[in-house]
Amino acid sequence: MEWSSWYSIIFNFILMVIACLVVAGIGLLHVAYLTYAERKIIARMQQRLGPNRVGPRGLLQPFADMIKLLGKEDLTPSGVDKPIFWTAPLISLVCAGTGLALIPLWSKFVLSNINVGLLFILALSALSSYGVILSGWGSNSRYAFLGGLRASAQVISYEIAMSLSLLSVVLMAGSLNLQDIVKAQLNTPYKIYIIPQIVAFVVFIISAIAECNRTPFDLPECENELVAGYFVEYAAMKFSIFYLAEYFGMIVMSALAVTCFLGGWAGPFEIPYVPFFWFLVKLYLLLFFYIWVRATLPRYRYDQLMGLGWKVLIPVALANLFVTAVFKLIL
């Protein structure tokens, strides 16, 4: 091979690494300030102040939290299955965070533009349940064990509803590539898929909340019954990795909803030099919705949750898929 092609490979590789680091950094920053936003918004809804001591208006609170968690003693309780105990948080984090690589931030920027992007994200979120199950199993604690069992049942059943709701989007777009899905949306009369696919959107949002273990479906980590659920034995950095994974999961799921239902980066008019403006606006709206739900709703019971998943969401998503397929066939 010639030297010039080697150069271009190395150049592309370095470019890729830099792009990855930038996206990961931005993602981490979003996670940090999502925790801050959550605390502030919920505080506002509950008539309190929220964090306001570290930095102006408490803006440096996420960093203070991070330093505190890093400085804590990394306890490993005796009797745990050490390899499993150590790998479980990493599995959670990697599976939750990798999804960011596939989301098209604007028409010319996506880290990995693969043709099975949607399938890959679904596979990742299915894999992330391993982090929960293994941590529940490896902790050698009864609370963690019950939390892990709940999580595995919940994640698996809601995975189905989520995939079915996304399948109808795939049917309409005719592609699994996320970039193509956005472009296909822009060719439709409404520019977004939420208008014909409102049912799928609702099913997707509900299952995404369940998938991220957020209120009202936060049974695996249900504070009031199982103390903290599957990560009850974790401390310091390992605990914060679970925390990171949860918020990464929220961001990826919201980004997926923006891509598949809300028209991705497209907006009513273009903002010069900020091509990802509309993407971020939609993303933040969805994240705000997550937080809003958390401040408002009580928690489902385990059997009621499974009932909702299997008896309501999956049939609705299936019917929606069927109707979409029929329309696709006729038109």
Add this chain to the structure above:
Amino acid sequence: MSPLIEVTKKDVVSETWEEPFYLNMGPQHPSTHGVLRIVLHLEGETIVDCDPIVGYLHRGVEKLGENLNYNQAIILSDRLDYIASVANNTAFALAFEKIFNLKVPRRAQLLRTIVCEMARICNHLLWLATHALDIGAMTVFLYCFRDREWLLNVFEKICGARLTHSYVRVGGVRLDFTSEIIDELYKFTEEFPNRILDYETLIDVNRIWLKRTKGIAVVSAEEAINLGLTGPCLRGSGVPYDVRKFRPYDAYEEVSFIVPTGKNGDTYDRYRVRMEELRQANSIIRQCLDKLPETEGQPVVADNAPDLLIPEKRKSAVALPHPKKGYFFKAKEEDVVPPGEAFASIESPKGELAVYVVSDGSNKPWRLRIRTPSFVHISAIPDLTRGHLIADLVAIIGTLDVVLGDSDR
């Protein structure tokens, strides 16, 4: 993992035997309302059996009370149910007044009724807050605390304390209300019904709330009586028993209020009963406030009420004729308190709180016995939880409204 039960070899060998799954909930657990410990026998998530263990907060209040004089013993009552401490004060004071044969002035009776109902509102607000938090509704918690804070500030103005008031004393109350307090309470009673509506809009018709509370821990009227439940837990099952109506004390005869009851005896009905009681308590406070000007300037403590430091024996001089001339005087010891026994019970926010006291004539109760609602309610937990899920256990502990200070004494 150490087994909680002895497993015989025969059991292990037999093919059908499975090791039971035990879960130890508490004493350090966020939703057992203090230091209640419950050992659960689970099958999956279903509770086969459970065993509540109390006593982690035992301070020996009854025995301590027997070593303090009557006025000092009232201070111990604050530490029973620390959420509604004036209600406990009142129960103690009523029993002691029967021993002392005291007649409480009318103004003091009205003031006691007002603070008792304030305590009821405080208690029910805290109950609603924690019950909703147990079920997962976080916002209700802070809304309730906001309004409880208001009442605690009023309490602070009344007697200087926010939680352990010791406001009621034998023969009346410690201090009179100032006009500032009365204005503040009028403002509160004006505003509070709107606040109740606030909470109800948050959870009353919320589908998840209904699913979590309807049909959970159903107690029939007969069962409730057999289990010894009192207060809102009993009334939720449809029994209209309320000490305030059956054996009225203080000024409850003068005020009009209804005793709300439920129909199905499930968690939702008990929730409705308590919400209705909040409204009734508000109206009782209002009625008493309206009556206060009639008694303006009257004393708030009975004239013959004992001083704070009651002497052990009263001594009086007895003149005996001297064998040679004149008299000599001999000290004769007399009882400071008439000997006898007394029983008083009140409708505390959690249920029926009863005090039984025996006096031997000295300045200290010879025997003090307290019947607290929380202790009886905890004993009802196994019967209510059998066959429910873990998530329901938390709701059931919440709906019984137990406080461990009250239970362990």
